[in-house]
Amino acid sequence: MLFHVDPHNGIPIYEQIARHLKFSIADGALAAGEHVPSVREMAVRLAVNPNTVARAYRDLQNEGVLELERGTGLAVTTQAPKLCKAARGEMVRQRLQSVFKEALQHGLTEDELNALAADALRNVRKGKKS
Amino acid sequence: MLFHVDPHNGIPIYEQIARHLKFSIADGALAAGEHVPSVREMAVRLAVNPNTVARAYRDLQNEGVLELERGTGLAVTTQAPKLCKAARGEMVRQRLQSVFKEALQHGLTEDELNALAADALRNVRKGKKS
Amino acid sequence: MLFHVDPHNGIPIYEQIARHLKFSIADGALAAGEHVPSVREMAVRLAVNPNTVARAYRDLQNEGVLELERGTGLAVTTQAPKLCKAARGEMVRQRLQSVFKEALQHGLTEDELNALAADALRNVRKGKKS
C-alpha cells in the first residue's frame, strides 16, 4: 500500500490516489471488505491535504469501488475487485491508444513506433524521468 | 494539413495544434519557408477559438519553429525541419514512458503491458475511439 | 418488535431505532411500564453498534418516552403512549411536507404529484425497494 504522489506529473493528485487504489484492488493487495486507510491517515502518509484524499475516496464511492460504513470508515465493495480488474487494463490501454493514434495519424510507421516503445521501456527500467 | 482537434482527450487544444504542426514539418508536409495558415483561417478550419490558435503559434515561435514575416504572416524557419524531426520521436517517447512508468510501478508485468500495447495498436488500426 | 435498520436510506440509524420504538408504543405493541430490550441485546438483534442503540435510548429518555429504572433497565413511561400517538402523525406528516414542498417549488403540478404518490404507494404495496 505504500506509494508516492508526484505533484508535477500532470495527473491530479486525487486521481493518482484513486488510480493507485484501483490498481491495488485489481491485483488483490486490497481485498473486498477491507478498509482503506482513513482520510486523515492517508493524508499524513502522502503528505497531502486531507481534502485531496477525501476527493479521491469520494470519486471511488461514485464508481462503486468503495462503500461508506458510517462511523467506521470506507470499505472495499464486493464488486470492486471485478470493477478494478476491468478498469486496470482499460486505464493503460486507453492511454496507449491515445499515443498510438497520434503517432500513426502523423505518419510514423509501426516500426518506428515499436522502436520508440522499446526505447521508452528501456528508459523506464533504468529509472529515467517520465 | 487537414486534421481535427479532440477536445476530450486531455491534451490542451493549443498543444494538439502545435504538435500537429511539428509532425507536419517533420515529415516534410510543411517545408521551410512555407507559410502556415493565418490564425483566423486556422481557427475557422478547426472550429476553435482564434486565441487558441494564436497560443499554439506563439509557442512555436518561442521554440524557433515559426518566425514572423512582418505583414505576410508566419513562416516555417529553415531550422524547423531539423528541430521537428528530433522532437517527433521525443514527443511520442515521452508519452509512452509516462504510461509505462505508471503501469510497471503498479505491478503490471512487461508481458501484460505488451499484450495491452498490442491490443491498443489493433484498436487504433481498426479506427476505434482513443 | 422485530424490524431491520436500513443503513442506506439517509435516516441515521439511531433515529430509525427511535422512530420505530415510538411507532411501536403508539400502536400498543409496547405498553407503558414494559421494558425495552437492553442496549446490548438490541444491538445484537439489529447488528448495530451498541453506541447507536444507546444514542436512540438517550434521545427517547430526553423526550420522556423512556425512563431509567435503576438496576433493571429502561421502561416505557406512563405518558409515552399519549406522546407517541401524537408524534406518529407528526413524524409522517413532516416528511411528507418536506417532499411536497420541494416538488411544488420546482414546478410540479399537484396532479403530477398525486400521480407520483399513487405510483409510490403502488410500489410500496408490491414491496419494491424504497
Place this chain on the structure above:
Amino acid sequence: MLFHVDPHNGIPIYEQIARHLKFSIADGALAAGEHVPSVREMAVRLAVNPNTVARAYRDLQNEGVLELERGTGLAVTTQAPKLCKAARGEMVRQRLQSVFKEALQHGLTEDELNALAADALRNVRKGKKS
C-alpha cells in the same frame, strides 16, 4: 433560474443546487446547449462559497447533465433534458416511497396516510415550515 438555498433543511447545499438545476432542465427552463451561470456568479447569487457551487456542477458533469466547454463555461448536454425528466419523477417518487414504506410498515392504514398527505399538502400550500 432564481431560487434560494436553505442551509438548514438537512439536504447539503451542493445537492440542493444540483437538484434545482435538474428540475430546471426537466421543465425546459434551461435548454440543451445553454450555459449555466458561472461558478462565481452563481456563488454570488446564492451567497454561498464558489467551491460549493463547483461541487454541484462537478456532480452534474459526472451524471452527464453538464459538459465542460473549456475556457467558456459549462453547458447543458443534449441528453440532459431526457435525463432530467426521468430523474425528476424519480427523485420525488423515491422520497415518497421511503415515507410510505415507513408509515405502512408501522401500522398506519392507507386512509390515515391519505389524511396525513392531505394535511401536509394543505400546510405546504399555506406556506408552513417543512
Place this chain on the structure above:
DNA sequence: GTGGTCTAGACCACG
C-alpha cells in the same frame, strides 16, 4: 473571463 486543483481549517453527524 472560465473552471480545476490544492491547501487550510472550522464544524457537524455518526458510531
Place this chain on the structure above:
DNA sequence: GTGGTCTAGACCACC
C-alpha cells in the same frame, strides 16, 4: 475515532 460539509483563498490551465 470516522467521513461530510462548508468556507476561504491561492494558484494554474485554458480560451
